[in-house]
Amino acid sequence: MKKTIAIYTTPTCVYCKMTKAFFKENNVVYEEKDVSIDKKSRDEMVKKSGQLGVPVIDIDGQITVGFDKEKLSQLLGIK
Numbered sequence: 001m002k003k004t005i006a007i008y009t010t011p012t013c014v015y016c017k018m019t020k021a022f023f024k025e026n027n028v029v030y031e032e033k034d035v036s037i038d039k040k041s042r043d044e045m046v047k048k049s050g051q052l053g054v055p056v057i058d059i060d061g062q063i064t065v066g067f068d069k070e071k072l073s074q075l076l077g078i079k
Contacts, residue, residue: 002029003059003060003075003076004058004059004060005023005028005029005030005031005057005058005059005060005076006030006031006032006033006057006058007019007020007023007030007031007032007033007055007056007057007058008033008035008041008042008044008045008049008054008055008056008057008058009032009033009034009035009054009055010034010035010036010054011034011036013054013055015054015055015066015067016054016055016067018067019055019057019067019072020032022067022069022072026076026078028076033045035054048063049063049065051065053065053066055067057072059072059075059076060075062075
C-alpha cells in the first residue's frame with residue numbers, strides 16, 4: 001500500500017537534504033513543503049510536531065522530527 005509522505009523543510013537545512021537523499025536512494029515518493037516561504041505549511045508543521053525544527057516528516061500521520069534513518073526505514077518498511 002502506498003504511503004502518504006510529506007517533508008517540511010527549509011533550503012539551508014542539512015538534515016532536510018540528508019532525508020531527501022535517503023528518500024531518493026530508496027525511491028520514496030514524497031511531497032516537500034518549504035516552510036521558509038509557505039506560512040500555511042509552517043503552521044501545519046507546528047500543529048503536527050509542536051515545534052519549528054526541520055525536517056519534520058509525516059508518514060501516514062506518524063511524525064518524525066530530524067533525520068532518523070532507522071525510524072524512517074522502519075516506518076517505510078525499508079530493510
